[in-house]
Amino acid sequence: MQNFFILVVCTLFFSTALSRPVTAEDFITLNLPQAVIAKATKAILPLQIDAHSREIEGDITIINISELQLTDNHLACRLHLAGTNLAFLTEIAGHEIRMKVGSVELDFRTDAAIRFDAKQQTLFIKPVVNDVATGGGVSDADIGQALVAVLNGREFPVTIQKLDPIIARTGSKTVTINTTIANIEARQNYIQLSLLPAVTAR
Numbered sequence: 001m002q003n004f005f006i007l008v009v010c011t012l013f014f015s016t017a018l019s020r021p022v023t024a025e026d027f028i029t030l031n032l033p034q035a036v037i038a039k040a041t042k043a044i045l046p047l048q049i050d051a052h053s054r055e056i057e058g059d060i061t062i063i064n065i066s067e068l069q070l071t072d073n074h075l076a077c078r079l080h081l082a083g084t085n086l087a088f089l090t091e092i093a094g095h096e097i098r099m100k101v102g103s104v105e106l107d108f109r110t111d112a113a114i115r116f117d118a119k120q121q122t123l124f125i126k127p128v129v130n131d132v133a134t135g136g137g138v139s140d141a142d143i144g145q146a147l148v149a150v151l152n153g154r155e156f157p158v159t160i161q162k163l164d165p166i167i168a169r170t171g172s173k174t175v176t177i178n179t180t181i182a183n184i185e186a187r188q189n190y191i192q193l194s195l196l197p198a199v200t201a202r
Contacts, residue, residue, distance in 0.1 A: 027182060028195040037191055038068045053150045058086035060147070063105075070186050073114055075125070081106045083147050104143045108132040110151075116184040123158040123184055127151055160184075163195070173201045 047062045064080040084103045089096060112127040129152045132144060166177040179195040186192075 026197065028179060028197055030193040030195060031187075032191045032193070034068065034070050034189045037070065038065075041065045041068065049156065054089060056086060056088055056146050056150055059084045067109070070189055070191060072188060073186050074111055075114055075186055076109070076111045078107065078109050081108075081147070083143070086143060086147070088146065101143050104147065106132060106144050106147060108148065114184070114186045116181070118180075118182055120157075121160045121162075121181060123160055124155045125158060126153065126155045128153060175199065175201045 042065065045062060045064065049060050049062060061082045061084075062079060063082050066078045066080075068075070068077040070076075082103070082105050086101045086103065088099045088101055090099070108129050109131045110127040110129050112125045115124050115126075116122070117124065129148050132148055160181055163179050163181070165179070168175050176199070178198045178200070180198070181193060182196045183194040184191065185194075
């Protein structure tokens, strides 16, 4: 049944391609529900992120993502981060000083803006952090605030892998539909992908 469905889709695209060239208006729209995005994000955890800066270095890992909510061009969620092997970096009299501060765990809410660069095929996520809670005493709170400052308002690139083509045979022809991601947008309760198809047959 699945192969039959793919065959029908390919046939429709093939007949369209024969009648006129594919234009920018011929998008395939794919909507991924919020629940699917939530399950996918949990599946890739724990996730190490590159958030090093001039002020702090170390290993930063996302342990948990919860309370995910999608709205227009934004993604809100609660993040649980762990920072290990952390060190503050500062410069005194032209010399770099590296002060080890150990480890800290953070729990906070973030509202991240999302934008997609079609030329680079890269999704950029820019979090704004609030409601920070740290485990430990005053020193841990200070470390946590320094770590949050590194994350807050910074764009993190996510390179999008090329999608596999759809291939099917119709009669004596093999139809191949290659797609390029034209846009990725956050909508109310779902992520929308706009795909530009290129149809070939041999």
